[in-house]
Amino acid sequence: MPVNNQVKVLSPQLENRVRLLVKCPDQPGIVAVLSSFLFNYNANIIESSQYSSDPENGTFFIRIEFHCDNFQEKSAKMAKDFEVIAEDYEMQYKFYNLHKKERTAIFVSKELHCLLELLWEWKNGDLDTEIAVVISNHEEARSIVESFGIPYHYIPANKEIRKQVEAEQIHLIEEYNVDLLILARYMQILTPDFVNHFENRIINIHHSFLPAFIGANPYERAHKRGVKLIGATSHYVTNDLDEGPIIDQDVERVDHRDTVTDLKKIGRQIERRVLIKAVKWHLENRIIVQGNKTIVFH
Amino acid sequence: MPVNNQVKVLSPQLENRVRLLVKCPDQPGIVAVLSSFLFNYNANIIESSQYSSDPENGTFFIRIEFHCDNFQEKSAKMAKDFEVIAEDYEMQYKFYNLHKKERTAIFVSKELHCLLELLWEWKNGDLDTEIAVVISNHEEARSIVESFGIPYHYIPANKEIRKQVEAEQIHLIEEYNVDLLILARYMQILTPDFVNHFENRIINIHHSFLPAFIGANPYERAHKRGVKLIGATSHYVTNDLDEGPIIDQDVERVDHRDTVTDLKKIGRQIERRVLIKAVKWHLENRIIVQGNKTIVFH
């Protein structure tokens, strides 16, 4: 039975705080219509970022964070009113009320550094989510996960039983009402069905500077090639292996003395900070996927 | 007689491209009123960045870049209409038409690396200014500056003749109709009068990571202290030595083997990239000074 591991406090601050993400064909007047709409509801814009792929005939993207007194009471009417604008401007959009935390599931195998980073940032109050469940094909992480009061499900996995394993996983994800899946060094390939089921909702960390070293054993191959920097990449998972929309990347300097083992140690530091950034940005609704790229509003 | 060293082409693109910077007390509705104003003039917002020091009773800052057909004809009326809004919202503001390039004067002494960086970026089309004049208390830079077709004025300077030197400099700056002064390793102290004359219009590069090593000989002192990183800082000049609003900073790693000479060599690379960024951001109207800090809209 899933249990929320953080006490829920109805914070009026968060109840009235909302993020709006919009994507539509660019044309003059979009900002005017959006900001006037919000002003009519006495909402105060706290933060706003926008981007146009091309001011002439391009696509327009905007992220607005606003405060609106009594939002809970107004939200139904706002949603209805906004429909009209959205239709006029052909907008895809979504309102996110900060009061409702996104629920995450973390998938992990034997390497725990990314999981630990997520757990500690979360414990520290720096990861604004409810970690609903951790799912693993190994038992290594159980004791640490359970010490945080988070349910842990061990589902052995391999190529032969993939379909059955994923059915079980999907069942759990639904039972725990999960919004976002985080692959924190989960070393199993997912089927196209599974991936399609969670479009733009699975974040993976790949242990190389993509598109260099796509696929298995990137540190071994980086060592063999003699690169002077190694990296990691967080991205949304699609059905092209390691080809999904990149969210963040980072690198560290290495040299001829570093063995493959050294690269892995250095790499772990990069992986965990690149994954945590992607997860935070997703939870802050800073990311819009457009084709195979991401727009990240910092 | 000052000569512009770049051919002037009336670019309709630039004639109709405008940046608006606004600063005012925060309150709901500012974005709505600004964007509606622009929409009424058929202007299309290309880029917009905003910041509020505090949504409740704080100060609101916005930078909007927009395209407006026939701006040259409309601008007088727009300016007049905007006056009304500005008064209502207690706005400090300014419109910048990209058609009108800012004019810069570069001050330099004997070390030429920052000057050279500015000249090459400018020659390469990456520095959107007219370099009106170079002023120096030495002759070292004359031949290179003149090879770019830029006027060079040698004004010997020292503590004793400061007032007279500055009078001459101000005369030149006015003659050349200069908007921005760049101290590209100009090793003379400026008087309070001179500084006040060009408030928020003088950019200096200091060869340390401020507030560490304020004042003279920062590399010598960094070496003596045994720091593991050295840096540089670009800032607007105020009458508190090296205490003006910081625009950009960067660092490089050093180690015990590096002599003071090595630090200076490494430092030159930092200085030139930190100065050039500050100058570009200023020319792109990305910087708003607030108290002793800068807001830089990237």
Added chain:
Amino acid sequence: MPVNNQVKVLSPQLENRVRLLVKCPDQPGIVAVLSSFLFNYNANIIESSQYSSDPENGTFFIRIEFHCDNFQEKSAKMAKDFEVIAEDYEMQYKFYNLHKKERTAIFVSKELHCLLELLWEWKNGDLDTEIAVVISNHEEARSIVESFGIPYHYIPANKEIRKQVEAEQIHLIEEYNVDLLILARYMQILTPDFVNHFENRIINIHHSFLPAFIGANPYERAHKRGVKLIGATSHYVTNDLDEGPIIDQDVERVDHRDTVTDLKKIGRQIERRVLIKAVKWHLENRIIVQGNKTIVFH
């Protein structure tokens, strides 16, 4: 009663692996005499790094890591033979057998990020030490520390009872036979007596880019000054506050939107990686203190 929390395996690899650190007046022939000495004992040099403050009349430093079969049996004779060379060349030196792990004590207050980083790196096998004890003036860290099987001692501390507190701490440090003290955000000032007692054996993390923001509240002051980079510094503790020999420093970019709280969050990431590096380098005998500076052999 202190217990070692890692199983001890007699690794022949480590039993025969030794590091030699030497400091002496520079003159020709030092490398020849050292390498011939080792060769006569059939030792194979694995790694060697050297530095001379000045080839003429400067100070020479060298770190040699070598493998020597049956080192345990030979070591007494080697030590005696080496005495002769050391006297000839006026060497200060020390042999470190990797078989004997250094023992550390971690001091912590309420902020746990640096402690956690140390614990996890250690658990992961990446910190080559025995964490003998954690000492704190608060109870916050107890459960996590004890879950690692490490003894935890709570010693309340404040200005009034400093002498008595330190007496108790020194007693514990001796009881646990500690070699290195790590101040992982321990927020108490140490007395000169305490510091002198552990010369070059106390590593502190300061939450600023020294020498900027020496003393209390560096993030608040960095915010007030409007810096564009914040940093952290690991250093050996001396009796000049935040003026001890710097071991490592690093920085991260911040901007006008970052509040003091944001700076602290970003800073925590810097602090933990800058501290862990210093501790690792110390444990790998890579650091030689010279005056108020460090030589770090990478």
Added chain:
Amino acid sequence: MPVNNQVKVLSPQLENRVRLLVKCPDQPGIVAVLSSFLFNYNANIIESSQYSSDPENGTFFIRIEFHCDNFQEKSAKMAKDFEVIAEDYEMQYKFYNLHKKERTAIFVSKELHCLLELLWEWKNGDLDTEIAVVISNHEEARSIVESFGIPYHYIPANKEIRKQVEAEQIHLIEEYNVDLLILARYMQILTPDFVNHFENRIINIHHSFLPAFIGANPYERAHKRGVKLIGATSHYVTNDLDEGPIIDQDVERVDHRDTVTDLKKIGRQIERRVLIKAVKWHLENRIIVQGNKTIVFH
């Protein structure tokens, strides 16, 4: 007729300063025999760095910089004596007297930023070489190169006339007695014959973070892939396109707003600093090529 464009001063400092690079099968005693050899000639070791691919049956590499009074007189006898040691230990080795500057040829096409960086660092005294000649398939760089007093040869090039062009280039390289070829954004493919002729003596700058984006148009492809970092790589040229031993790499952060043109601008800054580092390290004899990798002694 080639002319040296820097006044030659017989510096006794440089006349007696020598670098020795050695590569041989690893075994105990190598450092002892080398350092004793040098000590017997009264040479003082200034700097020494070594690396072993594996202490047991690996390959040993060492770079020693030493000062030796009256080296010019002793060098012939030293060379002869060293032969004996070299044979015993199966050493590949070379002595480099700093008195004799390496001579470089720079190849460039239309993009001048890397060439300019080389010229200015050289003018500034920070590039320890004689730039003997600049060879280009365009005329863009002539005036700037000649203003530095360096001979400029325009040799038009394309796929059809490759053999003939290279014959002409080789003729020039021999006439100017060139040691090192620098491809500073020279946009022509070289034939296997040409490359073999100058093994480990041609340094190229590739405008991507290899092995990502091998081949043409890396910035366009980086933009299309939506990477969050772009990079540059300096490497020795081999006959596998962009697959030669990597010397240095670096990256800069980009985001969704950056167009291909922006990436190119940002990339130019990376390219020039990554190329200049590789050239400096080569000239300081810090690089040993081993297989398809480099050992770089910092």
